[in-house]
Amino acid sequence: MTQLTYCLVVRCGPHQQSQALSAIEFARSLLERGHKLERVFFYQQGVLTASSLRSPAQGDLDITKQWQQLQKAHEFDLDACIAAALHNGIVNEEESQRYELSAHNLAQGFALAGLGQLASATVTCDRVMTFGANL
Amino acid sequence: MSSLIVMRSTPYGNTNAKDALDVILTLAAFEQEPVMLYQGLGVQQLLLEASMDTPFKHVGKILGALPMYDVETVYVDQTSLVEHSIKPEQLQDLPVACQLLTSHQVSDLLHSHLHVMVF
Numbered sequence: 001m002t003q004l005t006y007c008l009v010v011r012c013g014p015h016q017q018s019q020a021l022s023a024i025e026f027a028r029s030l031l032e033r034g035h036k037l038e039r040v041f042f043y044q045q046g047v048l049t050a051s052s053l054r055s056p057a058q059g060d061l062d063i064t065k066q067w068q069q070l071q072k073a074h075e076f077d078l079d080a081c082i083a084a085a086l087h088n089g090i091v092n093e094e095e096s097q098r099y100e101l102s103a104h105n106l107a108q109g110f111a112l113a114g115l116g117q118l119a120s121a122t123v124t125c126d127r128v129m130t131f132g133a134n135l
Numbered sequence: 136m137s138s139l140i141v142m143r144s145t146p147y148g149n150t151n152a153k154d155a156l157d158v159i160l161t162l163a164a165f166e167q168e169p170v171m172l173y174q175g176l177g178v179q180q181l182l183l184e185a186s187m188d189t190p191f192k193h194v195g196k197i198l199g200a201l202p203m204y205d206v207e208t209v210y211v212d213q214t215s216l217v218e219h220s221i222k223p224e225q226l227q228d229l230p231v232a233c234q235l236l237t238s239h240q241v242s243d244l245l246h247s248h249l250h251v252m253v254f
Contacts, residue, residue, distance in 0.1 A: 009252055011254070043154065043158075044150070044151070044154055083157075084154075114161075115157060115158060115161035116161060116165065118158065118161070119161050119162050119164075119165040119167055120165070122136070122138045122162065122167055122250050123136075123165075123167065125250075126249060127249050127250070128138060128249070128250035128251065128252060129251070130251065130252045130253045130254075
């Protein structure tokens with residue numbers, strides 16, 4: 001079997017369960033089958049996945065935690081688009097200081113990245129897949 | 136290996152069109168030669184005259200920047216045009232050339248790209 005390198009683009013928020021779930025299930029499956037996951041790029045509402053302040057209702061899956069666990073086991077990049085993150089109130093310590101905000105909330109394991117990181121993933125990855133429905 | 140960006144959202148009421156164009160301009164700046172396909176409600180993005188009063192920036196001006204990034208031609212799903220009662224003549228004055236594709240050609244285009252991003 002040929003090993004392929006993947007980049008996943010997640011456009012939907014973590015509360016849009018079925019789409020957000022499809023992305024992580026797909027990631028799990030490809031890793032189980034011996035493929036490589038290089039980067040998950042969270043864009044648009046997807047950046048909300050990178051908030052450390054999410055408290056899903058009891059019984060709901062914690063998608064943020066699931067990504068963190070998967071990343072720990074397989075080492076890939078969890079990148080949140082920095083422009084979308086700033087729009088949606090997701091900041092790391094550095095951006096929080098830059099914009100003089102009262103707090104920072106980027107979840108552990110996630111990084112803020114520019115669209116250039118997505119562009120570079122299209123060069124290095126064999127496959128780029130998008131998750132998130134258009135309403 | 137070029138990326139195919141599928142524009143499938145109406146330009147009204149959400150920022151998908153703008154967010155997709157940001158990705159396209161970034162890819163183009165990195166010389167990745169992005170390929171664009173307008174499909175479904177996305178064909179409404181090509182009606183620059185129909186700009187409505189919305190708080191979202193209209194995408195028309197960004198389309199004008201595409202030739203500067205070497206995106207000269209975009210693909211348009213012919214079936215979607217018919218579904219949305221848009222005549223090919225209405226696309227004549229766009230800053231980019233529109234090449235109409237039949238359903239089979241759309242299918243071929245999707246199959247020929249390993250990097251697909253849908254907005």
